[in-house]
Amino acid sequence: MSVKKLFWNDPYLSKTTAIVTKVDGQMVTLNQTIIYAFSGGQQSDSGKIGNYEVIDAKKDGLDIIYTLPENHELQKGQEVVIEIDWEKRYQIMKLHFAAEIILELMYQNYNEPEKIGANITSDKARIDFYWDGKISETFPLLEKKAMELIDADLEINSDYDDQENQRRYWEIKGFGKVSCGGTHIKRTGEIKEIKLKRNNIGGGKERIEIYLV
Numbered sequence: 704m705s706v707k708k709l710f711w712n713d714p715y716l717s718k719t720t721a722i723v724t725k726v727d728g729q730m731v732t733l734n735q736t737i738i739y740a741f742s743g744g745q746q747s748d749s750g751k752i753g754n755y756e757v758i759d760a761k762k763d764g765l766d767i768i769y770t771l772p773e774n775h776e777l778q779k780g781q782e783v784v785i786e787i788d789w790e791k792r793y794q795i796m797k798l799h800f801a802a803e804i805i806l807e808l809m810y811q812n813y814n815e816p817e818k819i820g821a822n823i824t825s826d827k828a829r830i831d832f833y834w835d836g837k838i839s840e841t842f843p844l845l846e847k848k849a850m851e852l853i854d855a856d857l858e859i860n861s862d863y864d865d866q867e868n869q870r871r872y873w874e875i876k877g878f879g880k881v882s883c884g885g886t887h888i889k890r891t892g893e894i895k896e897i898k899l900k901r902n903n904i905g906g907g908k909e910r911i912e913i914y915l916v
Contacts, residue, residue: 705764705765705766705869706724706732706733706734706735706736706765706766706767707734707735707736708735708736708767708869709735709736709737710736710737710738710739710748710886711861711871711884711886714792714796714886714887714888715889716737717737717786717787717789717792718737718784718785718786718787719735719737719784719785719786720782720783720784720785721733721734721735721736721752721782721783721785722734722735722780722781722782722783723753723777723778723779723780723781723782723783724779725779726777726778726779729758729770729771729772729773729775730768730769730770730771731752731768731769731771731775731777732766732767732768732769733752733767733769733783733785736767736785737750737785737786737787738750738752738757738760738767738769738785738787739760739792739885739886740760740761740762740767741760741761741762742762742884742885743821743883743884743885744820744821744822744823745795745799745823745885745886746795746822746823746824746825747759747760748760748787748788748791748792748795749787749788749791750785750786750787750788751784751785751786752769752771752777752783752785753775753777753781753783753784753785754784755771755772755775755777756771756772757769757770757771758770758771758772765868765869790825791825792886794825794826794915795823795824795825795886796886796887796888796893797888797893797894797895797915798823798824798825798827798828798913798915799823799828799885799886799887800859800873800887800888800891800894801828801849801894801897801913801915802821802823802828802829802830802913803873803881803883803887804849804852804853804891804894805830805845805849805897805899805911805913806818806821806830807878807879807881808844808845808848808849809830809832809841809845811879812841812844812845812848813841816832816833816834817832817833818830818831818832819831819832819833819908823885827912827913827914828912828913829902829910829911829912829913830910830911830913831904831908831909831910831911832908832909832910832911833907833908833909834907834908834909835907837901837903837909838901838909838910838911839899839901842899842901845899845911846897846898846899849897850896850897852875852878852891853891853892853894853895853896853897854892855891855892856890856891856892857875857876857878857890857891857892858875858876858889858890859873859874859875859887859888859889859890859891860873860874860875860876861873861874861883861887862874864882869884870882870884871883871884873887875891894915895915895916896915896916897913897914897915897916898913898914898915898916899911899912899913899914900912900913900914
């Protein structure tokens with residue numbers, strides 16, 4: 704049975720308990736978790752399992768494997784407290800959804816732009832495209848429409864569209880429905896304000912960097 708991913712049920716939960724289901728040297732798995740592992744460009748959470756810092760979090764099919772320090776003493780069947788760096792998680796959640804809004808606006812307002820990469824950290828989000836010209840020419844429209852969505856403080860619904868295979872989506876009624884397995888805020892107003900920055904990465908590729916203001 705795969706780990707129960709509490710970060711989907713309640714992405715605002717920052718501390719809980721879990722049972723260790725497997726120990727293989729530095730690597731452990733749990734019956735449930737709030738510590739997100741890197742996926743879809745979203746950075747892993749920072750956190751602790753049983754007071755040990757998580758060095759790495761990696762998806763393994765529908766499971767998540769955590770790497771702990773060599774001197775950890777956790778054992779299979781042990782109950783442990785797990786917690787995340789909430790400030791980092793919340794920044795990532797807001798930047799992630801800001802990026803989701805910008806990407807959806809690009810698809811809605813421009814002729815099939817080809818996305819070639821994305822990355823979300825607690826400092827900034829970025830989306831890369833094949834793009835002819837300066838992508839910053841889109842910024843006035845993107846920033847205006849994004850801020851309209853943010854100021855409207857719209858509800859964001861996140862749920863399964865395929866629970867067995869753990870496929871998720873987010874939806875804002877009247878705006879869009881998009882497949883995504885990240886951690887999401889509840890309302891657009893939590894983002895507050897964003898700023899876009901262009902980065903020409905060469906070879907006909909342009910990058911939109913997204914910052915919280």
